[in-house]
Amino acid sequence: MSKYKLPNKPFEYQNFVNGEYINSLSNETFERKSPAHGNLIGTYQLSNKQDTEHAISVAKKAFKSNAWSEMAGSDREKIIRKAASIIRERAQELALIETLESGKPISQALDEMEWAAGIWEYAATLSRHITGDVNTNVGKDMTAMMQKVPIGVVAMITPWNFPLLIISQKLPIALAAGCTAVIKPSEMTPGTTLLLGGILKEAGLPDGVVNILSGYGDPVGMTLSESNNVDMITFTGSTAVGKHIMRAAATNLKKVELELGGKNPQIIFPDANIDELIDPVVFGIYFNMGECCNSGSRIIIHKDIVDEFIEKLVAHAKKVKVGDPLDTTVKMGAIINDVQYDKIIGYIKSGIKQGATLQLGGTSSKTEKGAFIDPTIFSDVTPEMAIACEEIFGPVLSILTFDTADEALEIANNTEFGLSASVWTKDIDTAMIMTRNIEAGTVWVNNWMSGYPEIPFGGMKQSGIGRELGPRAIDEFMETKSVLIKTGKSSNWV
């Protein structure tokens, strides 16, 4: 029996602006029901264009005051580190909110709080390692300093699938750099991001440095993207909205960082140990109900071992428990909303229609209490099928086969995406050739979805622009200013 319960009444949230929790200017709100239970679990401020412009002006004023950017890195570190410890202390409460809003299993939501706190800790260390460079090699009387300066006001727009984790891949790094921020979480899962405002205030962050608004892409996200007073926008979400944001950002040529979709291949060679890879493959596709940019949704396996693989895979995937995400033994909870449910079911139908073989699942249940889709596996998938090349964002695995390594590579790269990929082989030559040639921001060898704050993450091709995390992530939020200092006597031009 799980100790996690539905709340007796919905949580009520406010926007966080200039260090205070406030209502939207219109006083209007919107609601969220738990996708797994049907109960009303939150009411949030419905922010409009004026709310957004106000929050931007607050962030700009805070940046111009230099109170944050000129604070010693060691002091910024203390505040960011304190925020990490409060996230850890409140992990149970935060995880429950994420499960109620998103339908994800509570055990997984708890893990995410731990990952998020770890990134805040890593970012805290980065704030003490901002250094520029000096060049005394351009002439006797010239000294050049390359200074690192924060970029300014950063807008952050995030999706619903890993709410606190994804904002934690952006915000603490931007804060370490000395930037100020305006944040818009997804309208489906804003709760924990809104609570982050209070956490940062408690940690000692000066008022106005971080401002958080709940609301919809139109108008809040659009106003942020178009604003002349925003210096950079960092967005995680769909490729379609990412393109829209990039166009809108042209207003003032603000810097754009994008973390977008994926259709990530896992190439399995005949020398791989099938018994060792079955569980990571099952995890890679069914983790977060497949609603994951890193979902390992395309298996590209040598045809000699596909039968053995399917038999073992189906047996293992049958053990994945689907159900109430508040049950700590459940591995797959509810699908986020009706639109996503219909989209996934549409892909299952298209797989069947296009001639793929349904090996497992395809089954689902939808009541007023929530929508659940069982682990689904298709074999005999060919590269041109929709289930082979489009991002489904659901628990649907496509299995394709290959004969030669070149063929495997061609299938793997035959997509507009380039987020992540894996190679399963015990042969070092095969592994090296594949990792060099796969078009993806991250390539795993004999594992899936390992990740650390120390290691950069991001996509190639239409999976994104820029990299989050890693020691250079801080550079994404900084400008380089070259200062050239002349000593000695100048020679005349005329």
Ligand code: NAD
């Ligand atoms: P989405 O693109 O629909 O929405 C993301 C955010 O953008 C939300 O906050 C939304 O309100 C906002 N938005 C919507 N329209 C907007 C507009 N016109 N202007 C500005 N903002 C707007 O994405 P989603 O459905 O929330 O998330 C799923 C997508 O996110 C998938 O494609 C997934 O692959 C991607 N994703 C990528 C990563 C990564 O790191 N690469 C991580 C998680 C999710």
